[in-house]
Amino acid sequence: MTIALFPEPKIRDVHVEDRPRERLIRQGAQSLSNQELIAILLRTGTKQESVLTLSNRVLTYFEKLHGLKHATIEEIMSIKGIGEAKAVQLLAAIELGRRLSQKQVDERFTIRSPQDAATFLMPEMSSLQQEHFVVLFLNVKNQVMHKQTIFIGSLNSSIVHPREIFREAVKRSAASIICSHNHPSGNATPSPEDIEVTKRLQEAGYIIGIELIDHVIIGDHQYISLKEKGYM
Structure with missing residues (x-):
């Protein structure tokens, strides 16, 4: 018996209004899941899998979002489908998030408790x-x-x-x-x-x-x- 293999749906196969980038524009970044936000940073998947599947594998590899804070470029690039360019994009976003978080509590912060x-x-x-x-x-x-x-x-x-x-x-x-x-x-x-x-x-x-x-x-x-x- 021959089993038919169906190719994985790509982002272009998802209805326009449901795509991460369009939803971010329409509803705001806070409405997106971690998987969708990472998918936007990665931009594209591979010939074998969609960018959403690739972003989900990133989260799985680092055991959810928190693990990404410690990621190195070598670790990210070890994930199949992620080359240097994608790894650099992810690391840049992580560092920006870290700096923004710290900036909020800098400059003459008063400690009362x-x-x-x-x-x-x-x-x-x-x-x-x-x-x-x-x-x-x-x-x-x-x-x-x-x-x-x-x-x-x-x-x-x-x-x-x-x-x-x-x-x-x-x-x-x-x-x-x-x-x-x-x-x-x-x-x-x-x-x-x-x-x-x-x-x-x-x-x-x-x-x-x-x-x-x-x-x-x-x-x-x-x-x-x-x-x-x-x-x-």
């Missing part, structure tokens, strides 16, 4: 694959004057030395600081080392006269404030 600190830090820090220890230097109005990554690597009390942090705080004439680091595992629960480092920095701040307001741990779209948890 741990939630504010998390809002400022999370767009960048929740996607990092290594631990980053970041310090926010605030003025007397609790506005962020400067943000600096102090070190990259696993948190250790011998590495996170108060001298490095408070030297920068004095240089910036900061009234107070907020420390933060991320947990690449996604779980923001503080470790004993996190708590020990926080207490050392808090004690140093009291002596110098520059208050450590909080230490915020960033996970996967979640955060924990050590101040709220009563560790400081």
Whole structure:
């Protein structure tokens, strides 16, 4: 028995009003699925499959949209049907999204609560694959004057030395600081080392006269404030 094989429908076979590009123009980008948005960036599929099928394979490869934040050009190009040009288009869109997200919380951002600190830090820090220890230097109005990554690597009390942090705080004439680091595992629960480092920095701040307001741990779209948890 011979089984008839039917070619996969192409975008041109989809009714004009239902095509992603036309729907975006008519209804706005927010009305499109992740698959459709990626299809617009890829523009075309291959001889064997439609651009919608190709975009769905991209999402499957990276285990939904979140995984694309860490994608490299080599990983994207390893997907059948995606060459250098398509990979570059995707990476450019990802980077623009990251920069726009960070720009929204930059420039004299005022921190009144741990939630504010998390809002400022999370767009960048929740996607990092290594631990980053970041310090926010605030003025007397609790506005962020400067943000600096102090070190990259696993948190250790011998590495996170108060001298490095408070030297920068004095240089910036900061009234107070907020420390933060991320947990690449996604779980923001503080470790004993996190708590020990926080207490050392808090004690140093009291002596110098520059208050450590909080230490915020960033996970996967979640955060924990050590101040709220009563560790400081």
